[in-house]
Amino acid sequence: MTDDAHPDAASDAASDAAPTELHGCPLRELYGQSVLFVPRDQYTKVVRLLLADGFEMCADLTAVDYLTFPNRTLPDGVAAERFEVVVNLLSLRDRKRIRVRVQVPADDPSIPTLFDMYPGAEAMEREVYDMFGISFTDHPDLTRILMPEDWDGFPLRKDYEVGKIPVQFKEAHA
């Protein structure tokens, strides 16, 4: 969707997208940032190659639930799924960042862990599991990290409404 107020920004982002490839996956330059679209079955393999390329730090790992926004712009050949796991890798040596976006389907919300390559991804993966219910296979300690361990549901999913939770103060009377 284009916005009348900022047509340049939207078209910039589109024209920047000179199609290239890295490790067999589509690579796009969006807003001056490198974004790599990796299929889930090649996720571990590609990230391992990126680690070998010098991306030695997993700066951030998060996810997005695209339940109410399925028609987002993706490169050709990348099928939109409900969840997207977003990994920001950082190369201290080359002072570069690259963002890996992985489509994760709603009926099987799972993805391999990056723990073996980036131990620092441990807490971030737990957070994504806690908030989105995406399970990271072979994660050493996949438990809720921010919510209480007996919590129902995954708060950052789009079908988890704001304010639907019964108030936690059990003894309080109105």
Added chain:
Amino acid sequence: MTSILETIEAGNEPAQGLKRREDLTARELLREVGSVLRMSEAEAAKLGDLPVDPSEDQTMIINMGPQHPSTHGVLRLMLELQGETVLRCKPIIGYLHTGMEKTGEQLTYMQGGTNVTRMDYVSPLNNELVFSLATEKLLGIEDDIPERAVWMRMLLSELNRMSSHLLFLATNGMDLGAVSMMIYGWREREEVLRFFQKVTGLRMNHNFIRPGGVAADLPAGWRDDVLRLLELIGPRLDEYDTLMTGQPIWRERLQGVGVITAQEAIALAATGPTLRGSGVPWDLRRDQPYLRYPELDFDVIVGSYGDAFDRYAIRLNEVRESMKLVAQILDKMPSGDFRIQNKKVTPPPRARIDESMEALIHHFKIFTEGFKVPEGEVYVAIESPRGEIGCYIASDGSATPYRMHVRAPSFVNIQCLPHMMRGGLVADAVAVISSVDPVLGEVDR
């Protein structure tokens, strides 16, 4: 293998706490000790055997926190102790979780600043800055921000780094029994906050740096206030040096405590003073510059041993570097607009509303429905006092972020605690927590 989701549906969700030592599998032990160094399971299992007394009842698992004066808020640590020695440690967080990322999806970009500023409440201006930079990048206006706004942002961000590090010096002193340092640190920080109050109206949670610029111009007499601040704090830092840096008790308590190597710090994605303490010269202000940092002259302070003393010394000297930066910013502060003159982003000045119908409409639209941001997603990172704070915004073209994620440096840095504490003393655990300087509002969000 049953998936974790099925396990939860069956009501057998795994517990968050620390397991008993005899229930540990080799893989879990690996997580605690070996994986950071990318060891094999066998090597890690060998390392896992700290000298444990053969009678297992000699070790005990205790909770430190969440209500504990030296855990900097509601951080809970489960410690396995043998006598005074920490065998294992697991940080348990979430006691301050208020769903700020979810809240961020309900607020417009205009209102978002009030939300993010409350995450790391010790350096609120840096949170606002990273959120504003991400929004501006999505809007495509990041190069159109007026010069004065950019320099004001740098001024406030550096002053905020000073106030945050002064608070660190205070709490670090308090945790180690240097109580007078606590009073001094709070006193100096208050001076900085007084300046913030004059500029923004509030001591904390300013919501002053906004998409498009800053909320208001600097007040009259700001230059004298900043100069007074620089004159005041410089000699006070020398006092701290006398009081702590060279003092044998202080050095004994910090040197060699909570050591983390550069390799471990990078693997654990530690940033900020925790990473620089291990000798990695990585500062986003220099290495991935934003605003006008390339035009300024400053040093990146780096430690060599990766211990608590290095992290203390780095922060103390970063206050000095920030003072250097502030002095340069004073000289270079340009005049001009303090926010972008783009009617879609910036509300019109109050006086215009009475005269112009168009201004009234823009004012009404911006404050009721907010401005729309084109579809896209960006990740912007800046150097906060605690490390890399990043803001990931995915926009669907509406006036609220579709997803707003903040990469909180404290959240990532506390993963280092188990590695820093292993094999140390309980009394040093306090020094270690303090040296990482976590802000729990940001950890739990």
